[in-house]
Amino acid sequence: MSDIVTETKARQAIPDRLGTPVSRLLGSWEVLLFGVAVVIFIANSFASPYFLNAWNLSDATFNFTEKAMIAFAMAMLIIVGEIDLSVAAIIALASTAMGAAAQMGISTPGLVAIGLSVGLACGAINGTLVSILKLPSIVVTIGTMSLFRGISYITLGDQAYGKYPADFAFFGQGYVVWVFSFEFVLFIVLAVIFGIVLHATNFGRQVFVIGNNEFAARFSGIPVERIKFKLFLLTGLMSGIAAVCLTSRLGSTRPSIAQGWELEIVTMVVLGGVSILGGAGTIAGVVIAAFVMGLVTFGLGLLNVPGIVMSIFVGLLLITTIALPIVVRRIKFMSKK
Amino acid sequence: MKKLLKHRELLLVGIIALMVAGFATRAPGFATPGNLANIFNDTSILIILALGQMTVILTKSIDLSVAANLAFTGMAVAMMDAAYPGMPLALLVVLAVGIGAVLGAINGMLVWWLRIPPIVVTLGTLTIYRGMAFVLSGGAWVNSHQMTPGFLNLPRLPVLGLPLLSWMAIGIVLMMWLVLTRTPFGRATYASGGNPTAAVYAGIDIGRTRFFAFTLSGALAGLAGYLWVSRYAVAYVDVAAGFELDTVAACVIGGISIAGGIGSVAGALLGALFLGVIKNALPVIGISPFAQMAISGIVIVAAVVFNARAERKAGRIILRDRGAKEVSA
Numbered sequence: 001m002s003d004i005v006t007e008t009k010a011r012q013a014i015p016d017r018l019g020t021p022v023s024r025l026l027g028s029w030e031v032l033l034f035g036v037a038v039v040i041f042i043a044n045s046f047a048s049p050y051f052l053n054a055w056n057l058s059d060a061t062f063n064f065t066e067k068a069m070i071a072f073a074m075a076m077l078i079i080v081g082e083i084d085l086s087v088a089a090i091i092a093l094a095s096t097a098m099g100a101a102a103q104m105g106i107s108t109p110g111l112v113a114i115g116l117s118v119g120l121a122c123g124a125i126n127g128t129l130v131s132i133l134k135l136p137s138i139v140v141t142i143g144t145m146s147l148f149r150g151i152s153y154i155t156l157g158d159q160a161y162g163k164y165p166a167d168f169a170f171f172g173q174g175y176v177v178w179v180f181s182f183e184f185v186l187f188i189v190l191a192v193i194f195g196i197v198l199h200a201t202n203f204g205r206q207v208f209v210i211g212n213n214e215f216a217a218r219f220s221g222i223p224v225e226r227i228k229f230k231l232f233l234l235t236g237l238m239s240g241i242a243a244v245c246l247t248s249r250l251g252s253t254r255p256s257i258a259q260g261w262e263l264e265i266v267t268m269v270v271l272g273g274v275s276i277l278g279g280a281g282t283i284a285g286v287v288i289a290a291f292v293m294g295l296v297t298f299g300l301g302l303l304n305v306p307g308i309v310m311s312i313f314v315g316l317l318l319i320t321t322i323a324l325p326i327v328v329r330r331i332k333f334m335s336k337k
Numbered sequence: 338m339k340k341l342l343k344h345r346e347l348l349l350v351g352i353i354a355l356m357v358a359g360f361a362t363r364a365p366g367f368a369t370p371g372n373l374a375n376i377f378n379d380t381s382i383l384i385i386l387a388l389g390q391m392t393v394i395l396t397k398s399i400d401l402s403v404a405a406n407l408a409f410t411g412m413a414v415a416m417m418d419a420a421y422p423g424m425p426l427a428l429l430v431v432l433a434v435g436i437g438a439v440l441g442a443i444n445g446m447l448v449w450w451l452r453i454p455p456i457v458v459t460l461g462t463l464t465i466y467r468g469m470a471f472v473l474s475g476g477a478w479v480n481s482h483q484m485t486p487g488f489l490n491l492p493r494l495p496v497l498g499l500p501l502l503s504w505m506a507i508g509i510v511l512m513m514w515l516v517l518t519r520t521p522f523g524r525a526t527y528a529s530g531g532n533p534t535a536a537v538y539a540g541i542d543i544g545r546t547r548f549f550a551f552t553l554s555g556a557l558a559g560l561a562g563y564l565w566v567s568r569y570a571v572a573y574v575d576v577a578a579g580f581e582l583d584t585v586a587a588c589v590i591g592g593i594s595i596a597g598g599i600g601s602v603a604g605a606l607l608g609a610l611f612l613g614v615i616k617n618a619l620p621v622i623g624i625s626p627f628a629q630m631a632i633s634g635i636v637i638v639a640a641v642v643f644n645a646r647a648e649r650k651a652g653r654i655i656l657r658d659r660g661a662k663e664v665s666a
Binding site for chain 1: 399447451452453454456457458460461462463464465467468469471472476574582585586589595596625627628629630631632633634635636637638641642645
């Protein structure tokens with residue numbers, strides 16, 4: 001706890017002088033991350049002659065849009081001081097439910113409704129366990145993660161669902177205008193909505209308050225449990241949306257769909273500058289982090305780097321981005337002494 | 338508290354006994370001593386890992402990289418054995434423990450020096466270690482014919498009627514019991530998870546305690562890496578994928594509080610055995626192995642609900658105390 005206390009203090013410390021708005025902006029995590037994104041972009045375009053091409057870049061966005069949709073909701077959940085590790089399992093379950101429904105001949109609107117309601121239902125289960133039964137979210141969602149994916153395994157075993165209606169493919173493979181895919185447009189729209197909700201509404205304010213001091217939030221009359229429940233519901237819904245997009249893009253469902261995504265999504269959120277201890281973070285940061293991760297994995301893909309080696313880069317990215325500010329702060333502290 | 342814990346472990350013993358008896362009615366051979374010894378042997382690796390995980394959880398941390406550590410170490414020793422068949426077996430085992438300890442120490446150092454939350458550190462090293470296993474092997478498998486017979490046979494070596502693998506698990510249970518209840522490190526582990534503020538005032542270095550807990554967990558994962566590879570006679574990158582969750586589940590079922598400071602070696606052992614019995618019983622009573630994941634999910638959630646009831650303080654709590662929030666961190 002001692003380290004947690006010091007971390008909180010460091011975050012809440014108020015400097016004597018704020019500095020000019022420009023210097024504050026330049027020193028912010030989002031700008032730093034944006035710089036990283038630009039560097040990776042330039043490096044990619046030098047590394048591969050195929051990189052700088054509108055269609056190629058459009059393809060690259062598929063690498064992160066689905067994960068980023070969940071990451072927005074996950075960011076709010078982490079800011080409030082909880083976590084949901086079952087998101088990828090919710091995708092698997094929602095996708096399985098849609099697959100089973102498609103087998104029975106249900107049309108596209110029905111499939112989407114099923115996918116979203118399975119997501120909501122799973123979110124409601126997590127939310128009930130965490131906010132009503134007051135259990136630690138990290139263990140609860142580890143449990144529901146194997147429960148949700150387990151149900152997919154029971155249903156599917158080693159089989160797969162294919163045979164989705166032809167117009168279902170639009171969500172994952174369709175384009176709205178020119179190179180802008182449906183998924184990418186949805187990603188942008190959701191980013192804007194989440195940005196407004198988190199940074200410009202009472203609800204968002206309350207999320208930050210709970211994350212910074214749950215005790216004080218309770219005394220201020222904020223319905224802590226209700227907000228946490230809503231956030232779990234929201235995370236479930238976003239996982240449902242991601243399941244629709246992913247299933248539509250792949251055109252098939254296996255129980256191992258989206259395996260390990262929970263870690264990538266948490267990485268994306270933390271890389272985006274959201275404090276894993278809760279109470280701080282921005283949607284803009286998560287958006288840029290999504291681009292960074294998408295560009296890194298896509299760039300490495302163009303260089304024929306196998307997926308599992310990319311995961312090393314993602315892991316290193318996660319640790320270094322968190323470690324770097326801490327190391328810098330410590331060096332500053334030392335030099336002041 | 339002590340009474341409650343004792344009570345809880347007895348309860349778990351009762352549940353496991355009931356389960357075994359119940360399965361025995363469906364499959365007559367299930368409760369024979371021979372089959373029970375088999376189940377124990379099957380669960381040995383989980384027991385070893387769960388004890389390491391438990392030490393880490395006691396300090397209010399979590400180690401999600403154990404299975405990746407196991408995969409890397411297992412791959413490393415299997416490749417060494419395949420490349421240099423002359424290498425003495427004892428050296429390989431020591432190397433496995435050593436490599437595992439180094440990987441664990443890396444986690445520990447990141448937690449101790451940089452104060453990065455353990456879940457983030459091990460989430461990162463989880464992917465890094467497994468990636469390293471791929472880089473090391475180039476994605477290739479090490480198959481049984483490439484490994485030396487001595488390397489493969491060690492865990493199967495019968496000693497007094499039980500395979501050596503079972504004896505190792507028993508030995509490590511005893512060792513961990515000694516370490517956690519009879520050494521200053523053990524006390525420090527409980528103290529730094531149970532009440533970190535008080536621990537600091539008592540002169541306990543929480544960071545250092547966590548570092549050693551992670552190193553210990555890593556060393557046990559390394560040993561488990563060798564045992565896994567030699568027992569299943571194959572090493573590949575995806576060995577034990579997702580097994581870290583089983584170790585956490587064993588701890589949670591065994592009554593180790595995820596908030597740190599509460600739990601016993603017997604609890605972790607019984608938690609692992611509980612999972613082991615279920616895993617072995619499913620095919621026997623004719624339930625598809627695909628159902629296993631969902632069942633362990635339900636068991637984990639049920640165990641958490643049960644733990645929370647047992648840990649809840651008496652009296653009405655109007656406002657939850659601040660301590661509850663740190664659980665998720």
